[in-house]
Amino acid sequence: MTDFELWLALPAKEPDKACRQAALQRQQQLTKPAGSLGQIENLAVTLASLQASEKPNVDRVQITVFSADHGIVEEGVSLFPQEVTAEMIRNFSRGGAAISVLAQENNAQLSVINMGTINKLESLDHVDDDRIAAGTKNFLHYAAMTEFQCQQALLVGQAHIDKLHNSGIQLFIGGEMGIGNTSSATAIACALLARKAQSLVGPGTGLDADSVKKKADIIQASLDKHQQQIGSPLRVLQYVGGFEIAALVGAYIHCAKVGLPVLIDGFISSVAALLAERVCPGSQEWFLFSHQSAEPGHQQILTALNARPLLNLGMRLGEASGAAMALPLLKLSCALHNNMATFAQASVSRQ
């Protein structure tokens, strides 16, 4: 087996059942009616089990935005011109983007990994250059990437998580930026869920109804063209995916293999999460879902993952912004779990 195959074959780690039980018991002792903190209680219990700790903690959080260009943009599937991908990488680097502000407010570390912009970029603070190619190929006509490129992109995600895990990061948030990438994510989701493009497509950054229809037609034509080639999740990724999506998948899978909890962002990230689960069953145990996107297909992805996200605020920006918005809920759930008094400690009577 190649190194890549050896890595793929490693199973997802299992969360700690004893810590889960201990956390559930502790929740019953805290000075509140049983269950009255709702999903916030579940969150603390899940984090305790994932971190194998009685006192879960998300003080050290890494946010990484994987970024790349997409050949399918030639077909007019996005409202924004393709140069915006590189321009936004510069904006992330200088602190002006939504995720820059959210990372700073959350005291989280922000990195950007350039997986494949059309043009090579100058050296930028907080931006790593892992460019695989000058964007993917237009998947209406060709495979988006070669098998080797797809493996390379997955391994960028894997290596990134390895480094973070060894540095003591307690929670990973992955994000993406790439003009055209809702088309790629929609195509992946259609292939994995055996749906027609029409049933999963959405406006992305803000297409009107006619353009959404055209986008669906292009995605469906692409799926039809590659039908014989996309019989496995990794082949789907290779044929209609993107470099930043593949890196996200590699990162998510490796989080599950090493046991690092992940807070998943919106539509594109959830598609990457679904792909990770299909490639490495059990991965999704390590995924917490932050928000329900305004992108209409997101609900079906979440349903396929049996996921109930924390927020539903009509967000549809990507960049990990929805996950960063939900991060305070994780921090507060840990603080409540760890710091509230028990009935006994506070001498409060029980029902």
Next chain:
Amino acid sequence: MTDFELWLALPAKEPDKACRQAALQRQQQLTKPAGSLGQIENLAVTLASLQASEKPNVDRVQITVFSADHGIVEEGVSLFPQEVTAEMIRNFSRGGAAISVLAQENNAQLSVINMGTINKLESLDHVDDDRIAAGTKNFLHYAAMTEFQCQQALLVGQAHIDKLHNSGIQLFIGGEMGIGNTSSATAIACALLARKAQSLVGPGTGLDADSVKKKADIIQASLDKHQQQIGSPLRVLQYVGGFEIAALVGAYIHCAKVGLPVLIDGFISSVAALLAERVCPGSQEWFLFSHQSAEPGHQQILTALNARPLLNLGMRLGEASGAAMALPLLKLSCALHNNMATFAQASVSRQ
């Protein structure tokens, strides 16, 4: 007119329309697809208009938990014994309750005001003693309070907000603690919305189905008994309310009169908000709604207020805990609004 009547007659302030327009325009300039931050954009725009500022800010937040006992507890409407009200006030004071932890994590100031526990309490840190009586009377048989007591309680809320407003607080969060107070809040809501108790009642801290049915019967019998007396919102408050609910109503109304934004908590707080709006029309312009409670009647209160809360996490604790959980969303919305780069600043191309 009495001082109380003079105060009541003051109208709610109007939010600043020019700041709202300026904030809307700024949101269109920020480096993200228009509307892609969903409700988070609206939140920043609303806060800009309420604070009459181009740069809204919620760094200085006050959380106040009003607390009192309820005579209706004699009828067995709660799962917890009545002494828990006083015990929880001590728990708030010592930092062991959910809201204590949440206030600390949010860097918010926490105060507790004892509006009427059964017994007088010893002196406690962060707890003010404004006890009006040893709990309300059992409203199945009597008016919960006298007209004078009701005015006293409203004015405790008014005076509290006056002090906060002068000290530069930017956002007010009110909470409540009082064994039996979902019964009082449900009775108020039924009277204001002309509903039967059965359609609004819920389990509160965790009653089983039979006990919920009994609670509904007691509330309905109380409403029937006082039917002739509860022709105005303030009479409803006097006859079936609670001291802590009246103080919340007074606080909310005064926030609207002086122009201090409020983040509303769950079921009981929303009933107080509805009462505030009925007493002083236009008050609700100053209210942001934090979360949808698991208490089933809450949705109907929110609908009556045309409110769309930020969170829906199955919480049902009270104490202002849902509002404290949503507070980071307000902070992040302000940070994004104030600190993101514009398209021009970041040299990012537009659609």
